[in-house]
Amino acid sequence: MEKKNYLEDISEIKNLMNRSSRFLSLSGLSGILAGIYAILGATIAYLFLLPKGDYVVLHSWNFRMLVVVLVSVALLSFVTALLLTTRKAKQNNEKIWDGTSKRLLINFLVPMVTGGIYILIKLKSQHYGLTASLMLIFYGLALVNASKYTLGNIKYLGYVEIVLGLLCAAMPGYGLWFWIFGFGVLHIIYGSLIYVKEGKS
Amino acid sequence: MGLLDNINKLFDHRIRLGIMSILMVNEEVDFNRLKELLDVTDGNLASHTKTLEKAEYIKIRKAFIGKKPNTTYRATPLGKQEFKKHLAALEAIIKTKS
Numbered sequence: 001m002e003k004k005n006y007l008e009d010i011s012e013i014k015n016l017m018n019r020s021s022r023f024l025s026l027s028g029l030s031g032i033l034a035g036i037y038a039i040l041g042a043t044i045a046y047l048f049l050l051p052k053g054d055y056v057v058l059h060s061w062n063f064r065m066l067v068v069v070l071v072s073v074a075l076l077s078f079v080t081a082l083l084l085t086t087r088k089a090k091q092n093n094e095k096i097w098d099g100t101s102k103r104l105l106i107n108f109l110v111p112m113v114t115g116g117i118y119i120l121i122k123l124k125s126q127h128y129g130l131t132a133s134l135m136l137i138f139y140g141l142a143l144v145n146a147s148k149y150t151l152g153n154i155k156y157l158g159y160v161e162i163v164l165g166l167l168c169a170a171m172p173g174y175g176l177w178f179w180i181f182g183f184g185v186l187h188i189i190y191g192s193l194i195y196v197k198e199g200k201s
Numbered sequence: 202m203g204l205l206d207n208i209n210k211l212f213d214h215r216i217r218l219g220i221m222s223i224l225m226v227n228e229e230v231d232f233n234r235l236k237e238l239l240d241v242t243d244g245n246l247a248s249h250t251k252t253l254e255k256a257e258y259i260k261i262r263k264a265f266i267g268k269k270p271n272t273t274y275r276a277t278p279l280g281k282q283e284f285k286k287h288l289a290a291l292e293a294i295i296k297t298k299s
Contacts, residue, residue: 006291006294006295007295009218009291010288010291010292010295012215012218012219012222013218013222013288016219016222016223016238016239017222017223017225017226019238020222020223020226020227020230020234020238021226021227095237098234099227099230099234
């Protein structure tokens with residue numbers, strides 16, 4: 001009987017299972033940049049838009065500008081991630097749009113969009129106190145849900161965001177700070193970790 | 202010799218092993234995706250999927266997307282069970298070797 005390298009078989013199995021079910025080209029740099037955008041956005045909001053000690057009034061100019069800043073941060077992060085991830089996928093010879101990345105996106109978007117709509121409904125009825133907490137919680141759930149289809153360790157970032165969101169709900173008044181930590185600092189830390197790993201491999 | 206008893210001859214081939222690995226973690230995969238992941242020719246892939254189908258390890262479903270034929274594959278419960286046995290056998294061999 002011919003001698004076969006069974007160890008090679010096992011590593012081939014693992015490799016194919018990963019490649020066929022996980023999209024592995026998420027860019028670390030885009031995480032870092034997303035964190036920076038978030039911190040910049042929050043700084044603008046803190047310095048110019050959030051009234052000191054007063055409440056934000058719905059439909060006021062400040063409130064609208066706040067929404068504009070928020071949407072810009074989200075959009076900028078998304079476009080950056082898309083560009084850098086496409087570049088990395090090309091380097092890895094991975095297709096940017098195939099069954100795997102579609103599944104990744106869908107699994108990420110279901111909790112995200114649910115949360116987004118929920119927050120909008122609450123805002124309509126003047127419940128904006130929990131906005132930061134809800135954003136963190138739903139974003140965390142989206143990450144945990146999507147982690148099955150990409151870098152597995154992204155679920156830990158998800159867990160931390162969820163815990164942060166719950167803490168934020170328990171400590172009203174500190175929403176902005178939790179938001180900065182969750183979307184800014186954590187993204188920079190996690191993005192740097194991936195970025196360092198990318199450099200090594 | 203006992204160790205090799207559980208090695209499944211059908212899986213003792215790079216392409217068939219690859220097809221099963223992919224179908225273990227994906228509910229349903231189409232022909233082109235398999236081809237792309239395994240980097241094989243059409244004829245080669247077709248003959249190996251046929252072998253696996255004959256053993257009832259995978260199920261083949263032919264359909265049309267518009268006018269294009271689209272063939273999809275999934276692993277049967279029997280196929281998954283046999284693959285797990287094969288994996289366990291591989292692991293056992295590696296353990297005793299080292």
